[in-house]
Every structure is written in C-alpha cells, then in structure tokens.
Amino acid sequence: MPEPERRRRRPPVSCVLCRQRKIRCNRESPCNNCLRSRSGTCVYENIISQLPQRTAELSLGPPDSAPANKTSSIGTSSTVPSRSPVSSFRATSSTAASTRPGHQAAQDVELLKYRIKQLEEQLSKAESSASLSPVQAMETITSRISGTFYVHYRDSLAGQSSRAILHSTTHKSREFGQSHWVNGLLIIRDIIAAMEPYVREETCRASILMQKSKSLARVIKKRRAPSWPVKPSTHLPPKDVADELVDCYLRTTETVYRILHIPTFKRDYEAHWVSQGEPSTAFLVQLKLVLAIGAATYDDTFSLRAEAMQWVYEALTWLSEPWFKHRLNIQYLQTNLLLLLARELVDVSPDLVWISAGTLLRTAIYMGLHKDPTRLPPNMTTFIVEMRRRLWNTLLELCLQLSLTSGGPPMISLDMFDTEPPSNFDDEQLTTEDPVPRPEDSFTQASLVISLRKTFPTRLAIAKFLNDHDSHITYEETLRLDAELRTSYKMVLRTLQNYRTSAGPWPSKFELDIMGVIMNRHFLSLHIPFYALSLREAAYAFSRKVVVETSLKIWRAIFPLSYNEAVPASSDTTSPDRHDLTRFAICGSGTFRIIPLQASTLIATELRAQLREEDTMGPGLVRQDFLSVMQEAKIASLQSIRAGETSIKGYFLISVITAQIEALMKGLSKEEFPPFLLRAAEDDEFAEETALGILEEMVAQQQQAEGSGEGSEKTQSTTPSQHQDDWDFPVSKESSSPNSAAAKRSW
Incomplete structure (x- = not known):
C-alpha cells in the first residue's frame, strides 16, 4: 500500500527561490537575495495571507473546504517559482479545474492583480531611484592647444542621450562645476578639434608661436613677482597718487562691497601723512x-601693476604670521576681505581665492558674525552693530560670487545665519548718538548692498543648483529659478529707478551697471547648461533667447558703444569720461575679466549657429550688433595684453572664432575651414606687431629696468610659476606694466 503524501503543516515564510537555495530570506518584497542575484521574480507561496481580508475570504470559499483548497493553491505555486504572472495563472487554473473552478478562478485573478500591483510598485521605485541617481558618463577631450579635460555628463532621463547635461569638468587637479566658464567654452570645441591635426605637426608656425608665448609668459611672471616673504614697509607713493588710488577704490569697489567705514578710514589716512611716529602696521597693510585695488582702475594700462602686486604680497606675509586672539577684530576681517578682492584684481592666485574665502567664512562664524548683534551680549553701539552686519553681508556676497567664478559649491546656506541685512544708514550717521535709519526710498551708501541682499536667497539657490555635488539639474527647476529671480530683480530695478527720480542723491552709473552685470550673470549661468541643447531642440528655445540677450546686455554694460571713442580721453586718470567697469574687465583678473569673455564667446557661438541654420543668410542679413561685439572683443583682448595679461589664449580664441564666422559668411566648405583658421592664427593672432610682439616688448622692458638698477630691490620669486599649458587665460596676468610704470615708480 503506497505511503500517503506528506504535507507541510506550517506554511513557508521564505520566498520560493530562497527556499530552493536554502538560504535565509529577509521576507521583504522583493527580498534581499532576489535583489542581489537579479535572477528571477521574488514570489511567496503564502501570498494569500498578505491579500486584503475580502480577497482571502473570496479565495478560501466555505469554511469546511478551506484547508484543501489552500493546499492545492500553494502546491501549484511552488512548481513555477520564476514564471510570469500570466503563466502562473494558467498553471494554477489548469490544476484547480477539477476542484472548485469558480472559487479557484477568483483566487487566481486576485493573485494576478496583487502581483501586477507589486510589479508596478517595483517599477515606480526603480524610476524614482533613476531620477535621484542620474546616469553619469565621462568624456575625455585631449588637445595640444587646450590640454586634457574630463567632461562629466549627467543624464536626467536614463537612456535619452540627447538630454545629457554637462555636470562638471576635471582639469589637472581641479573640479569645475557648471557655472565655471570652461564648461560654456566646450560648445566651440569643434574648432580646436578641426585644428588639432595641423597643430600637432612640428612645422606648424601657430604651434611654435604658441609655445614661444608660453615661455615669454613664464619669464615675465617670474621676474615680476617679489621674493617671498615680503616684509611690510612704510614706503608709499606720493600723496597725490595715493589720493587718486583711494578715490578709485571708494567710488567703485566700496560701493558694492561695504568693508570700510569711510569717515574713519579717511581720518586715519590723513593722520598717517602728518604723523611723525611709527605707523600702525595693521592700518598700513589695509x-x-x-x-592695490584702486590701481586696477587708475588708468587703462594698469601702470601700477608691479607696485600693486608688491602691496598684496606684503599683506599676505603679514597675515600669514602666527596670530593670536587679539587679531580677531573688525579690522582683521576688513583686511582679509580687502585681500580677497585685491588677489582677484591684481592676479595673485585668483583661482584659489574661493578656498581662502571659505577660511575667512569660518573665521567670521567663530567671531559670531553669523548671529545678529541683537542676539549677542548687549552694550554694542550702533556703529559696531552695523559694521558687523556689513562685513557679514560682504562675506556672503563674495562667497557667492566666487562660487560662480570657481565652479565650486557656495558652502553657505540660509539656515546657518540669522544676521539681518545692513540698515539704511549713511556712514556719517553711524558716528552720531542713537542714529535713525533713513527711509527705504532714500538712497544712502548702504542702499545698493541692501538691494542686492534682497535677491541673495534666489541667487544662492542658483549657485547651489549649478555647483552642488548632488544637484539634480532639470529644466523645470531652471525655469522656476528664472521666474523667481526675475521677480526679485524687477523689484530692485523699481527701487533704483525711484532713487533716480527723487530729489535726493541717487546711484552712480557705475553702481547701476555693476548691479546689472551681477544680476544678469546669474541668469546667464542658470541657462548656459541648456544652451547647447537649445541649438538642437526647440524645447529649450527660451534658454537660447536668455543666453543671447543676457550676453549682449552684459557686454554693453561693460563696453558701452561710446567706449571706443572715449579711450583716448579715458587714458587720463582725472578724466570724467572714465569707464571704471571697463577697466575692471581689461586691467583686472578673476570675475570681472571672465564675465565679458564668456559673454562674447556665447555671442560668437550664437552668430555661428545662425549662419549654419540659414543657408541663404548673407553678409547683409547677419546681425551687425553681434559682429561689432566680435570686433570689440578682439580689441579688448589685445588691450588686456597691453595692460599686463601674459596669456594670449583669450586673444587666440576670439580671433579663431571670428575667423570661422568669416569663413561661414564666405561660404567655405567644411574641408576648407581648418586651413583658413590656421592661416588666421599664423598671420594675425601671433604676428610680431600684435600679441606676441607685446609680450616680447614686456620682456625687453624688464631687462632694461634690471640693467638700469630699477629692479634691484626685487629678486626672482621663490614661488613656483603657474603652469601655462591649460586654458586659465582669464586668471594669469602677472606680467610687467607698460611704459608709464617707470614714471610712476620715480618715488
């Protein structure tokens, strides 16, 4: 007599695959082993117990037949552990056909519905995971001209390569976020790729001249930089020159970055010239x-560049000495903030200023500036309260500015401080007893920074959106931030316009222009990641429109149409026709050198794209305002070299793009492009009378100055010179000053 079939008394709690493999199951859906192995669908035999009560009652039928029916169902499921829900349903139905067809069919339908629900949940989790962790890819770009770049892409929609967004770029030991200028220049990398086969030839004249320019740049930078350390001295320029430099600083930089209390500074400044005692080193460094900052707008050639660099090195030496608690005061913060600005303008490692700003931010937090003075111990005067608020506000603005320039995360958030914005005081009011802030519609020396502070939360969100490591770039978020920034900017513009129509004081042209540049830079940085896509997909047409219009606004704010006619007059330091913002762009380095360069490159890219899109477009149909920007950009790059810029790659870049636009307008074929661009590089960009000739003249002037003993006080720098085989042309300007420097150094 055959032995009766043995049945399991206890229903299994592990999934089918784990039970077959005899491994521990964590009883989740799906379980950990099935997730790890990816070898099948995670199925549980006791799924009926997990169904809703109504489904269980329907499946089990009458109470007297429940055990038999349940056992039959479980046995059927165990024979098909990895089948699809449809095949499981068919197998179950065929097996249960001889028992209770109605109840079993209803049970199988409910099982199938439950399984479909499980699969939908798994698919939803997978899509959510894909959106939070986008697909990443890396592209390597190597060129003899530009060096090696590793471009990291992030695809917001997995599997759609056309939607890939450039996330960051790695070059040497640095990581550049989306707001860094080099990411925007990758749009025109086809020009470099087209010239690369020709440049690699040893007989290529353009390549030879490029290497020669690098060698000259190294010599110029090494001879100019003072030896380290540089002990602070009491040596100052004549008072009339110093007065003009102080005025240059106060009418430009101090209006945007409130650091000094102007009446106190002027009082100490005048006392320094009449004092017979030993001057205060702290004030002398400040x-x-x-x-040094004022020297950047002193004239069009930055004739005091060598002296400005000497002053910056002295401040670096003094601040790098072992300091103690007595230095943690307002004056110490003021000096460090001035040093950040001076390093950017004078070009003393400006690409590393973002790192120094982070250190200063921690210092300010350690001093409690991130807490509003009203929440600190009492007995603070209005002067101390407002100076702490101003310095904290300036530090926030610099950290945000340097985040966009360096492509690094801003490292600040709104919940890390509660310091209120500065009050609407004029500096003279702070010296009186119990001063009352002026009304909001009255313009004061703090009004511009108060207006900028109103837009700070949105601008900070944009910097985080672009440069944070885990930022998830979407076009919807881009449009939301754009709308939010436009709303706050319109309110600021309305306030500034009210100042202009009032009877009292109003902001200067420089203040209005620099406000526009700062705000438009955020619009530009926000939409550049989608500009390359906009050239191929109409869905991003708004970003293309914003990039083009904003670039033109920025360029015209820095280089107005009247600038070229006013250049001879503006060479005079006392001329009322000076363009201070233009001098920042030509003579300085860092932020205000990068912004117009980026704008002109994007305008050139748009002009090139329009020529390619319209085959019938002729010279008469090309936007003349774009063409004029190209010519002005070429002139401005050459003027920057005359003012001390040692890298000619900026001039090379804009010249080659201009040559390509000219080739498109002439209707040259694709094969004729590289030779045409190469001839432009050999015959124009590096001709003896242009960029390379200016560098050779700088070296000759340095040799002449050393031979005459003029540079005897300066020795060769012990600091290693920066590499010149990359594309850091906006931040490599440690070169000699032109002819007028010798006359200024007679003191």
Whole structure:
C-alpha cells in the first residue's frame, strides 16, 4: 500500500527561490537575495495571507473546504517559482479545474492583480531611484592647444542621450562645476578639434608661436613677482597718487562691497601723512590693499601693476604670521576681505581665492558674525552693530560670487545665519548718538548692498543648483529659478529707478551697471547648461533667447558703444569720461575679466549657429550688433595684453572664432575651414606687431629696468610659476606694466 503524501503543516515564510537555495530570506518584497542575484521574480507561496481580508475570504470559499483548497493553491505555486504572472495563472487554473473552478478562478485573478500591483510598485521605485541617481558618463577631450579635460555628463532621463547635461569638468587637479566658464567654452570645441591635426605637426608656425608665448609668459611672471616673504614697509607713493588710488577704490569697489567705514578710514589716512611716529602696521597693510585695488582702475594700462602686486604680497606675509586672539577684530576681517578682492584684481592666485574665502567664512562664524548683534551680549553701539552686519553681508556676497567664478559649491546656506541685512544708514550717521535709519526710498551708501541682499536667497539657490555635488539639474527647476529671480530683480530695478527720480542723491552709473552685470550673470549661468541643447531642440528655445540677450546686455554694460571713442580721453586718470567697469574687465583678473569673455564667446557661438541654420543668410542679413561685439572683443583682448595679461589664449580664441564666422559668411566648405583658421592664427593672432610682439616688448622692458638698477630691490620669486599649458587665460596676468610704470615708480 503506497505511503500517503506528506504535507507541510506550517506554511513557508521564505520566498520560493530562497527556499530552493536554502538560504535565509529577509521576507521583504522583493527580498534581499532576489535583489542581489537579479535572477528571477521574488514570489511567496503564502501570498494569500498578505491579500486584503475580502480577497482571502473570496479565495478560501466555505469554511469546511478551506484547508484543501489552500493546499492545492500553494502546491501549484511552488512548481513555477520564476514564471510570469500570466503563466502562473494558467498553471494554477489548469490544476484547480477539477476542484472548485469558480472559487479557484477568483483566487487566481486576485493573485494576478496583487502581483501586477507589486510589479508596478517595483517599477515606480526603480524610476524614482533613476531620477535621484542620474546616469553619469565621462568624456575625455585631449588637445595640444587646450590640454586634457574630463567632461562629466549627467543624464536626467536614463537612456535619452540627447538630454545629457554637462555636470562638471576635471582639469589637472581641479573640479569645475557648471557655472565655471570652461564648461560654456566646450560648445566651440569643434574648432580646436578641426585644428588639432595641423597643430600637432612640428612645422606648424601657430604651434611654435604658441609655445614661444608660453615661455615669454613664464619669464615675465617670474621676474615680476617679489621674493617671498615680503616684509611690510612704510614706503608709499606720493600723496597725490595715493589720493587718486583711494578715490578709485571708494567710488567703485566700496560701493558694492561695504568693508570700510569711510569717515574713519579717511581720518586715519590723513593722520598717517602728518604723523611723525611709527605707523600702525595693521592700518598700513589695509591702506596698501586699498591702493592695490584702486590701481586696477587708475588708468587703462594698469601702470601700477608691479607696485600693486608688491602691496598684496606684503599683506599676505603679514597675515600669514602666527596670530593670536587679539587679531580677531573688525579690522582683521576688513583686511582679509580687502585681500580677497585685491588677489582677484591684481592676479595673485585668483583661482584659489574661493578656498581662502571659505577660511575667512569660518573665521567670521567663530567671531559670531553669523548671529545678529541683537542676539549677542548687549552694550554694542550702533556703529559696531552695523559694521558687523556689513562685513557679514560682504562675506556672503563674495562667497557667492566666487562660487560662480570657481565652479565650486557656495558652502553657505540660509539656515546657518540669522544676521539681518545692513540698515539704511549713511556712514556719517553711524558716528552720531542713537542714529535713525533713513527711509527705504532714500538712497544712502548702504542702499545698493541692501538691494542686492534682497535677491541673495534666489541667487544662492542658483549657485547651489549649478555647483552642488548632488544637484539634480532639470529644466523645470531652471525655469522656476528664472521666474523667481526675475521677480526679485524687477523689484530692485523699481527701487533704483525711484532713487533716480527723487530729489535726493541717487546711484552712480557705475553702481547701476555693476548691479546689472551681477544680476544678469546669474541668469546667464542658470541657462548656459541648456544652451547647447537649445541649438538642437526647440524645447529649450527660451534658454537660447536668455543666453543671447543676457550676453549682449552684459557686454554693453561693460563696453558701452561710446567706449571706443572715449579711450583716448579715458587714458587720463582725472578724466570724467572714465569707464571704471571697463577697466575692471581689461586691467583686472578673476570675475570681472571672465564675465565679458564668456559673454562674447556665447555671442560668437550664437552668430555661428545662425549662419549654419540659414543657408541663404548673407553678409547683409547677419546681425551687425553681434559682429561689432566680435570686433570689440578682439580689441579688448589685445588691450588686456597691453595692460599686463601674459596669456594670449583669450586673444587666440576670439580671433579663431571670428575667423570661422568669416569663413561661414564666405561660404567655405567644411574641408576648407581648418586651413583658413590656421592661416588666421599664423598671420594675425601671433604676428610680431600684435600679441606676441607685446609680450616680447614686456620682456625687453624688464631687462632694461634690471640693467638700469630699477629692479634691484626685487629678486626672482621663490614661488613656483603657474603652469601655462591649460586654458586659465582669464586668471594669469602677472606680467610687467607698460611704459608709464617707470614714471610712476620715480618715488
């Protein structure tokens, strides 16, 4: 007599695959082993117990037949552990056909519905995971001209390569976020790729001249930089020159970055010239940084560049000494903020200023500036309260500015401080007893920074959106931030316009222009990641429109149409026709050198794209305002070299793009492009009378100055010179000053 079939008394709690493999199951859906193995669908035999009560009652039928029916169903499921729900349903139905067809069919339908629900949940989790962790890819770009770049892409929709967004770029030991200028220049990398086969030839004249320019740049930078360390000295320029430098600083930089209390600084400044005693080193260092910043807008050639660099090195030496608690005061913060600005303008490692700003931010937090003075111990005067608020506000603005320039995360958030914005005081009011802030519609020396502070939360969100490591770039978020920034910017513009129509004081042209540049830069940075896509997909047409219009606004704010006619007059330091913002762009380095360069490159890219899109477009149909920007950009790059820029790659870049636009307008074929661009590089960009000739003249002037003993006080720098085989042309300007420097150094 055959032995009766043995049945399991206890229903299994592990999934089918784990039970077959005899491994521990964590009883989740799906379980950990099935997730790890990816070898099948996670199925549980006791799924009926997990169904809703109504489904269980329907499946089990009458109470007297429940055990038999349940056992039959479980046995059927165990024979098909990895089948699809449809095949499981068919197998179950065929097996249960001889028992209770109605109840079993209803049970199988409910099982199938439950399984479909499980699969939908798994698919939803997978899509959510894909959106939170986008697909990443890396592209390597190597060129003899530009070096090696590793471009990291992030695809917001997995599997759609056309939607890939450039996330960051790695070059040497640095990581550049989306707001860094180099990511925007990758749009025109086809020009470099087209010239690469020709440039690699040893007989290529353009390549030879490029290497020669690098060698000259190294010599110029090495001879100019003072030896380290540079002990602070009491040596200052004549008072009339110093007065002009101080005025240059106060009418430009101090209006945007409130650092000094102007009446107190002027009082100490005048006392320094009449004092017979030993001057305060702390004030002397601060004064020299003010002079160094003012030297950038002193004239069109930055004739005091060598002296400005000397002053910056003295401040670096003094601040790098072992310091103690007595230095943690307002003056110490003022000096460090001035040093950040001076390093950017004078070009003393400006690409590393973002790192120094982070250190200063921690110092300010350690001093409690991130807490509003009203929440600190009492007995603070209005002067101290407002100066702490101003310095914290300036530090926030610099950290945000440097985040966009360096492509690094801003490292600040709105919930890390509660310091209120500065009040609407004029500096003279702070010296009186119990001053009352002026009304909001009255313009004061703090009005511009108060207006900028109103837009700070949105601008900070944009910097985080672009440069944070885990930022998830979507076009919907881009449009939301754009709308939010436009709303706050319109309110600021309305306030500034009210100042202009009032009877009292109003902002200067420089203040209005620099406000526009700062705000438009955020619009530009926000939409550049989608500009390349907009050239191929109409869905991003708004970003293309914003990039083009904003670039043109920025360029015209820095280089107005009247600038070229006013250049001879503006060479005079006392001329009322000076363009201070233009001098920042030509003579300085860092932020205000990068912004117009980026704008002109994007305008050139748009002009090139329009020529390619319209085959019938002729010279008469090309936008003349774009063409004029190209010519002005070429002139401005050459003027920057005359003012001390040692890298000619910026001039090379804009010249080659201009040559390509000219080739498109002439209707040259694709094969004729590279030779045409190469001839432009050999015959124009590096001709003896242009960029390369200016560098050779700089070296000759340095040799002449050393031979005459003029540079005897300076020795060769012990600091290693920066590499010149990359594309850091906006931040490599440690070169000699032109002819007028010798006359200025007679003191």
